[in-house]
Structure formats: C-alpha cells, structure tokens
Amino acid sequence: DNCSTATVTVTVVAAPIKAVNDVAGPINGIVGGDAGINVLDNDLLNGVKVTPSDVKITSTPNGPLTVNTDGTVTVAENTKAGEYTVDYTICEVLNADNCSTATVTVTVVAAAIKAVNDVAGPINGIVGGDAGINVLDNDLLNGVKVTPSDVKITSTPNGPLTVNTDGTVTVAENTKAGEYTVDYTICEVLNADNCSTATVTVTVVAAPIKAVNDVAGPINGIVGGDAGINVLDNDLLNGVKVTPSDVKITSTPNGPLTVNTDGTVTVAPNTKAGEYTVDYTICEVLNADNCSTATVTVTVVAAPIDAVNDVAGPINGTTGGTIPSVFTNDTLNGVPVNPSDVVLTSTPNGPLKVNPNGTVTVAANTPAGTYTVDYTICEVLNPNNCDTATVTVTVVAALIDAVNDVAGPINGIVGGDAGINVLDNDLLNGVKVTPSDVKITSTPNGPLTVNTDGTVTVAENTKAGEYTVDYTICEVLNADNCSTATVTVTVVAALIDAVNDVAGPINGTTGGTIPSVFTNDTLNGVPVNPSDVVLTSTPNGPLTVNPNGTVTVAANTPAGTYTVDYTICEVLNPNNCDTATVTVTVIAVQPDSPSISIVKTAVFNDRNNDGFAQVGETITYSFLITNTGNMPLSNVTVTDNLSGLVLTGSPILKLEVGETNSTAYSATYAVTLLDIQLGLVTNKASVTGSTLNGTVVKDDTQVEMVLNEEPIVLPAVNCVIEVYNAVSPNGDGNNDFFRIDGLECYSENRVEIYNRWGVLVFERDGYNNSDKSFKGISEGRVTVNQSEGLPTGTYYYILKYKDNEAKGHEKAGYLYINR
Structure with a gap:
C-alpha cells in the first residue's frame, strides 16, 4: 500500500x-x-x-x-x-x-472555327447590289453552323465586291461583266485570334443593250450639217433609255452621212438630193463587247437658186476691162452664190462676154454705147436646178492728159538718155498711159528730141544750160483725143579734175622731159582726152608745162625739189577748169659704186658636252654674203687663210643688188693641241666679186673662237661711214633694216629714201640703226600711203651728216629691197 x-x-x-x-x-x-x-x-x-x-x-x-x-x-x-x-x-x-x-x-x-468558300451570281453589273448570299450560312464554329453573334467578319473590298459585317455581299453598280473574288475572315468573338479565311466568287453579267433604227429629214443638201436627231434618243440599255456616257458610238461614214460620237448625225455640205443611210453601233462602255447596231435614214433636198439681173458701167471703151462677178447678187439657198457651187453658161454678145468665173469682159477698143448679154447659172450639185439673168453695160470714151516733165541735171559731154519717159506721168482714163494706147509726136528743139517711145535724148557735147521741147500724145482708138506737154531738161558741165603730179628723180645735168600731166587728170570721171581741154601754165624756175601736158626740166638744174602749176579748162565749157601742181625732184647722179660684205659666224661643237675643247672637236663656220653696192656682181668667191680648215662650196654665179646669200659656202675646222694651248682659234675669211665691166670688189671678216666659250664675231668699231645697201625686211633677223655703220659717231644726221619715180618714201633725223631706222615701210608724205610695206625693187638714198667740226657731208646711192 x-x-x-x-x-x-x-x-x-x-x-x-x-x-x-x-x-x-x-x-x-x-x-x-x-x-x-x-x-x-x-x-x-x-x-x-x-x-x-x-x-x-x-x-x-x-x-x-x-x-x-x-x-x-x-x-x-x-x-x-x-x-x-x-x-x-x-x-x-x-x-x-x-x-x-x-x-x-x-x-x-478555343473551339475549332471554319470559314467556307462561297459562290454567287449571275448579277447584273449595271444594277449591282446584293449578291444574294450570306457568307456565314456555311461557316462553322465548334463543328456547328456559326451563330452570327459569336463571330466578327472582316474583309477588304476587292474591285467591285464588298463583304459586309453582317455576312451579306454587295456588288458595286456599273461593274464590268466577269468573275470577281473577295476574301473575308471570321474571328471568334470569344477568342479574337481564333480566325478562318474564305473566298467569295461572284459572277457579274452585262445588261441587255438595244440600238433602234432612226429616220431624219428633209435636210437642205447645200447646207448639210446636223440632221436634227440623236440616235441615242430611242436606244435602250438595261431596258431604259441609254445614258450617253454609258455607251460608245462607232460608225463608218457612208456617203454624205456621219454618225458622230455624241450621237448626232451630220450631213456633208453640198450633198446631192436623195435618200441616204448609215449604220452605227453602240457598245456599252462598261462591257466593250456588249453591242447593238441600227440604221439611220436621212432625206436630202435641193436648195433654191436665183440669178438676178446686173447693170454695170461706165466702162472706158479704150481699155475695155472686166466687170465684177455677176454672182455678187445671185443667191443659192438664200445666200450669195459661191462660184464653185454653180456652172455658168453664156453666149457672148457683141463686145460683152460673161466668163465662167462670173466676171464680164468688155473688149478693148469698144465704141461708147449700151450693151447686153444673158447668162444662166445651174447648181453643180443638182444640174437641173437653174436660173437666167441679163447683164447691161454702158461703155464711154477715156480722158487723156499729157503732163509737163522735168529732167536733169544731164552731163552735157555724154548727152544721151535724159533719164525720163514722158509717158510715165501721162494719164489715160485717169491712170498711167499704156504706150501702145497712144501715139507720140514731137519736133526736136535744139539738142533735145522726144522719141516715139517716150524717151528723151540729149545730143552729145551739149553746152551747159536749160532746154525745152514740146510733145503731143493722141489716143490710138480716138485719133483726135490728144494732149500736149513740155519737157524741160537741165544740162550741166562734166566734172573736171586736175590731179597733182610727182616726178623724178631727174638727172639735173641732162634735164629731160616728164610724161604728160594728163595721165592722172580726169574729165567726167575718165582720163582726159587732150583735145577736150585747153592747158595753160606759167614756167617756174627750171620747169615748163608744155601744151601737150609733158613737163620739161632744164639742163644743168641743181639738185632739189621744184614745182610748177598748170590749169586745164574744158573746151565745151571754157569756165569749167581745175588747177594742179607738178613736183619734180632733181638729183645729182652718183657714179657706179660696187661693194660687197661678208659676215663670218663660228660655232664650237662640244661633242662630249664636257664644257672644254678637246683635240679633234670641231668648229663650224657659216658665211653671210651681201651685195651692198649698186651694181650686180658675178663669180662671188669665198677664201679663208686658216690652215687645216675645210672650205666647201662653189662661187655664186650672180648676186643681185641688195641680195644676200648664206648657203653657198660653209667650213669646218678640227681643233689642234696648239689651239688648245693658245686658248683660241683666229682666222679671216675674204669674199670677192666682179661687176659686168670687170671691177673686182672685196671684203674681209675675222672671227676669234675662244675655246670653251660661245662663238663671237668681232666687229670693227670706227667712225668710217659704210652703207649696206640691201634690205630684206622679212623678219628672219638678217638685213631686216637699212644699216649704216659708223653713223653712231655722227648723231646730227638725216636719211632720205626715194622710189624710182622720185617719190619720198622715208625720211628721218638722227638715224641710229635701231628705233630710228628704215625697215622697208613707207613713211613718206606725198602720194604714198604711210605704214605700207614697200614693194621689192631699187630705191635711191641720200645721207646727210655733220662731223665733230660741224662740217656737212653728203652720201647718196642706190638701195635694193628684196622680200
């Protein structure tokens, strides 16, 4: 327990x-x-x-x-x-x-959805409208027919077809016949991306079309034009009257009839009376092959024609003439006749003739009076449509009037035609005279003659003054129908022109005679005939103008320029005069003066281009030879004293005054060791030539070639005057001007150059071989045009200069220009 x-x-x-x-x-x-x-x-x-x-x-x-x-x-x-x-x-x-x-x-x-393809038609394309189907009727959702509220329809119209949101299909009005398709899509309302697409195919057909026959007229055949109907007015499309814009009209014109594209019918102008037909076809614009054809019948009738009597005149019987067309007051279809629309027939009666173009011709030379002629016009289009009328014409005589004439001035020497025709201002019937219609009579008076053709002649060599002559014109048709007038002609002296003369040079020692001064004088614009003038002149100094026009220069006249006046007067008109001056150059004749010049040029040939002379290298020499005297030279020969120099060439057979030669001779020299040691090569060339009388002339030129340097021609510099009397102004750099050596020592100098007739062509103070030099250009003051290239030939020069002691010297001679 x-x-x-x-x-x-x-x-x-x-x-x-x-x-x-x-x-x-x-x-x-x-x-x-x-x-x-x-x-x-x-x-x-x-x-x-x-x-x-x-x-x-x-x-x-x-x-x-x-x-x-x-x-x-x-x-x-x-x-x-x-x-x-x-x-x-x-x-x-x-x-x-x-x-x-x-x-x-x-x-x-989502449930399965299926849009099923649909087919509809035929549908009338003009009417269009509902295609008679609903696309939802055969579409499925979850295996059963779609309830429209369960889906949404979407579609983009294609051509004429539109699928509406309620499933119906609409065809647009005026749809061309054919088969059309449009797609549509149904999507489930519950699931917007649960969709299916199908195609609707609709057949569209054309509407019935009917062209109905038409009748028009009567239509005036001349006028033609609109027939007064429109073929579309009774034509049908889809059972109702055609709308013009819905159809296209085609038609091939038949005879005078044309059915226009707007449905009107045109009758060609100038259509002959009768009944005409033309077919036309209308085709639906919407469906070009939906067509129908019908016939238009038009009745054409002739127009009324009326020829009306005519009265004309007065007509000048002398000239006759043409009266305006009788058609002027005739009518066809109530309007003035068009000549091409009728045929005119008429038989001439007396002087009257009615021409096919309707004009009436009055024969020339018809006596005054009243004349008649009948004519008939018939319509070309309808030859039996005709009418007749009468033309009455009054013919009268013409008025004649000779009118005074004035002519001139006329050159009295030439005389001849006075430059007028008296008929040019004369009148017959108020108009300029026709020469064949009148006859001229006249008695010559003094130097004047009125010719039968109306021209007026002045006798040759008629003295200046005013002259008159009468003439009368009478009508050929009426010989007593006349009129008289006066011709006044002024005659004047011919133009006389004494022209200044220049002559020389003339040898003052011998004097002489110069050709006639008449050579360049004119009377009436042509060289003077000595017999037509009187020459007067007072001798002046050594000059005398002789009655035959030559000029005498007295012997032993000192060199210089001299003048003398002379006057020429027309023999026919002694007061018709002119004066001129003769200018003569007198010179002292120079003795023959032959001379020659040589210019030697050396060129060192540096073969290895080292800038130094080597033994065996060469020097090439060229020679420019000029005849500087006033005499031709022959056997012109070149020599050279240089040992070892090889001279090639041959004598010039003839060298004219002023002529230059650079090709006849050339030379080559090979450089030696001694030359190189001396540093130069010196040699002299000589040229000789002979005149026709055996005179020999000579010139030397020396050149030093400093080895390793450029060639040099050593000129002589002194105050000795030497004239080179050859000029070749061609721009080649040789003798392009008149050269005078030594002149640089004498600045106070003057050079004058004359042509072969003694005309001064050049003068210059202070001549200097450069800017003041003669280059072959004329710069004279008398008769020669300045700044003009002078021709090839021989000229004469005078050189005047003063030395340092103001002592005057003069040198003259011949100069040669060679171009």
Whole structure:
C-alpha cells in the first residue's frame, strides 16, 4: 500500500498534411464542364494519399474555375482560351486546423472555327447590289453552323465586291461583266485570334443593250450639217433609255452621212438630193463587247437658186476691162452664190462676154454705147436646178492728159538718155498711159528730141544750160483725143579734175622731159582726152608745162625739189577748169659704186658636252654674203687663210643688188693641241666679186673662237661711214633694216629714201640703226600711203651728216629691197 502516484503527460500532434498543385486541360472553352481531375488524387495525409472522408475541401471560385467539395474542378461555359488558376485548401477532419493549400492550373482552348468558300451570281453589273448570299450560312464554329453573334467578319473590298459585317455581299453598280473574288475572315468573338479565311466568287453579267433604227429629214443638201436627231434618243440599255456616257458610238461614214460620237448625225455640205443611210453601233462602255447596231435614214433636198439681173458701167471703151462677178447678187439657198457651187453658161454678145468665173469682159477698143448679154447659172450639185439673168453695160470714151516733165541735171559731154519717159506721168482714163494706147509726136528743139517711145535724148557735147521741147500724145482708138506737154531738161558741165603730179628723180645735168600731166587728170570721171581741154601754165624756175601736158626740166638744174602749176579748162565749157601742181625732184647722179660684205659666224661643237675643247672637236663656220653696192656682181668667191680648215662650196654665179646669200659656202675646222694651248682659234675669211665691166670688189671678216666659250664675231668699231645697201625686211633677223655703220659717231644726221619715180618714201633725223631706222615701210608724205610695206625693187638714198667740226657731208646711192 506503499504507493505513489504520478502523471504521465503525452503530447499528441496532428499528422502532416500536404495539398499538391494540380494541372488540367486542354478544355474546350465554349463547352467548359469537368476539368478531368480530382485535386485529392495527389494530396497526402500522414504521408499517404488522402482519404476523402478524412479531409474537408474549401475553395473560393476564381474566374471560370470552381474546385468542388468532392475535389472535382469545373470550368464555366464560354470561357475564353487561356490558362486559369484557382486555390483550394484541405483541412484534417480530426484536427480542423491541420490544413494545406495548393493551386489548380487549367488550360482552356478555343473551339475549332471554319470559314467556307462561297459562290454567287449571275448579277447584273449595271444594277449591282446584293449578291444574294450570306457568307456565314456555311461557316462553322465548334463543328456547328456559326451563330452570327459569336463571330466578327472582316474583309477588304476587292474591285467591285464588298463583304459586309453582317455576312451579306454587295456588288458595286456599273461593274464590268466577269468573275470577281473577295476574301473575308471570321474571328471568334470569344477568342479574337481564333480566325478562318474564305473566298467569295461572284459572277457579274452585262445588261441587255438595244440600238433602234432612226429616220431624219428633209435636210437642205447645200447646207448639210446636223440632221436634227440623236440616235441615242430611242436606244435602250438595261431596258431604259441609254445614258450617253454609258455607251460608245462607232460608225463608218457612208456617203454624205456621219454618225458622230455624241450621237448626232451630220450631213456633208453640198450633198446631192436623195435618200441616204448609215449604220452605227453602240457598245456599252462598261462591257466593250456588249453591242447593238441600227440604221439611220436621212432625206436630202435641193436648195433654191436665183440669178438676178446686173447693170454695170461706165466702162472706158479704150481699155475695155472686166466687170465684177455677176454672182455678187445671185443667191443659192438664200445666200450669195459661191462660184464653185454653180456652172455658168453664156453666149457672148457683141463686145460683152460673161466668163465662167462670173466676171464680164468688155473688149478693148469698144465704141461708147449700151450693151447686153444673158447668162444662166445651174447648181453643180443638182444640174437641173437653174436660173437666167441679163447683164447691161454702158461703155464711154477715156480722158487723156499729157503732163509737163522735168529732167536733169544731164552731163552735157555724154548727152544721151535724159533719164525720163514722158509717158510715165501721162494719164489715160485717169491712170498711167499704156504706150501702145497712144501715139507720140514731137519736133526736136535744139539738142533735145522726144522719141516715139517716150524717151528723151540729149545730143552729145551739149553746152551747159536749160532746154525745152514740146510733145503731143493722141489716143490710138480716138485719133483726135490728144494732149500736149513740155519737157524741160537741165544740162550741166562734166566734172573736171586736175590731179597733182610727182616726178623724178631727174638727172639735173641732162634735164629731160616728164610724161604728160594728163595721165592722172580726169574729165567726167575718165582720163582726159587732150583735145577736150585747153592747158595753160606759167614756167617756174627750171620747169615748163608744155601744151601737150609733158613737163620739161632744164639742163644743168641743181639738185632739189621744184614745182610748177598748170590749169586745164574744158573746151565745151571754157569756165569749167581745175588747177594742179607738178613736183619734180632733181638729183645729182652718183657714179657706179660696187661693194660687197661678208659676215663670218663660228660655232664650237662640244661633242662630249664636257664644257672644254678637246683635240679633234670641231668648229663650224657659216658665211653671210651681201651685195651692198649698186651694181650686180658675178663669180662671188669665198677664201679663208686658216690652215687645216675645210672650205666647201662653189662661187655664186650672180648676186643681185641688195641680195644676200648664206648657203653657198660653209667650213669646218678640227681643233689642234696648239689651239688648245693658245686658248683660241683666229682666222679671216675674204669674199670677192666682179661687176659686168670687170671691177673686182672685196671684203674681209675675222672671227676669234675662244675655246670653251660661245662663238663671237668681232666687229670693227670706227667712225668710217659704210652703207649696206640691201634690205630684206622679212623678219628672219638678217638685213631686216637699212644699216649704216659708223653713223653712231655722227648723231646730227638725216636719211632720205626715194622710189624710182622720185617719190619720198622715208625720211628721218638722227638715224641710229635701231628705233630710228628704215625697215622697208613707207613713211613718206606725198602720194604714198604711210605704214605700207614697200614693194621689192631699187630705191635711191641720200645721207646727210655733220662731223665733230660741224662740217656737212653728203652720201647718196642706190638701195635694193628684196622680200
């Protein structure tokens, strides 16, 4: 009974509970219903599968999902495709607070959708409108016919077809016949991306078209023009009157008829009376091959024609003439006749003739009186459509009037035609006379004659003055129909011109005679005939102008320039005079002065281009030879004194005055050791030539070649005057000017140059061989044009200079220009 009591305390815990997440689907969203799972199938209690009676399920529905108390999961009908979740909790019945929560995920999918192709028609293309189908009628959703509220229709119109949002199909008005298609898409309202596309095919046909025959007229055939109908007015398209813009008219003109593209009908002008037809076709613009043809019949009639009597005149019977057309007052179709629209016939009567163009011709030379002629006009288009009328013409005589004439001035020497025709201002019937219609009579008066053709002649060599002559013109047709006038002609003296003369040089010792001064004098613009003038002159110094025009220079006249005046007067008109001056240059004749010059040029040939002379290298020499005298030279020969120099060439057979030669001779020299030691090569060349009388002239030139330097020609520098009397002003650098050596010592100098006739062509003070030098250009003051190149030939020079003691010197001779 020794007992003790104690208490045992045991802690009991609830078993572990585990709700596990679930996944279900796919589930058709339209049908919904059981998701096909039980959430308890994978949940655990105390590590083993839950026994449903041991737990209690609680859950709040989420969206379309509901977890039922028995563990099943329900999806609501018409659930949009997608993934949905809902949570649920299981609690142990034994321990109500022993709970666990999990999530159920259910995939909902859209139902199958099918848009099925549709076919509609035929549809009248003009009317268009509803195609008679609804595209939804054969479309499916979830395997059954679509409920329109469950889908949305989208479509882009194609051509004339439009699928409307209610499933109907519209065809546009005025649609061309043919087969057209348009696509449409239906999408489930519940699932906007659940879509299907199909094609609607619609057959469109053309509307019936009917062209109906037309009748028009009567139409005036001359005028033609619009027939007064429009062929479309009774034509039909789709059972109603055609709208012009809905059809196109084609027609080939037939005869005078043309159906225009606007439906009007044109009759060609000048259509002969009759009945005409033309076919036309209308084709629907919408459907070019939908056509119909009909015939237009038009009646054409002739126009009224009326020829009206004409009266004309007075007409000048002398000239006759043409009266304006009788058509002027005739009518066809109520308007003035167009001559090309009628044929005129008429038989001439007396002087009258009606021409085919409607004018009336009155024969020339018809006596005064009244004349008639009949004519008939018939329409060309309708030859039996005619009318006749009468033309009455009055013919009268013409008025004649001779009018005074004035002519001149006329050159009395030449005389001849006075430059007028008296008929030019005379009138017959108020117009200029036709020469064949009148006859001229006149008696010559003094130097004047009026010729039968109306011209007026002045006798040659008529003295200056005013002259008159009368003439009369009478009408050929009426010989007593006359008129008289006077011609007045002024005659003047011819122009006389005495022209100054220049002559020389003349040898003052012998004197002489200069050719006639008449050579350049003119009377009436042509050289003077000495018999037509009288020459007067008073001798002046050594000069005398002779009556025949020659000029005599007295012998032993000192050198210088002399003048004398002379006057020539026309024999016919002694007061018609002119005066001129003769200028003569007298010179002292210089003796023959032959001379020659040579210029030698050396060129060193540095073969190895080292800048130094080597034994065997050569020097080339050229020779410029000029005839500087006033006489031609022959057998011109060059010699050179340098030992070892090879001279090539042959004598110049003839060297004219002033002529230069640079090709006849050349030379070559080979450099020696001695030359190199001396540092230079010196040699002299000579030239000789002979005149025709055997005089020999000579010139020398020396050149020093400093080895290793440029060639140098060493000129002589002194105050000896030497004249080079040859000039070749051609720009080649040789003898381009008249050279006078030594003149630089005498600055007070003057050079004058004359041509062969003694005309001064150049003068210069202070001549210096450079800017004041003669280059072959004329700079004279009398008769010669300044700055003009002078021709090749012989000239005469005079050189005057003063030495340092102011003593005057003069040198003269001949100079030769060669271009």
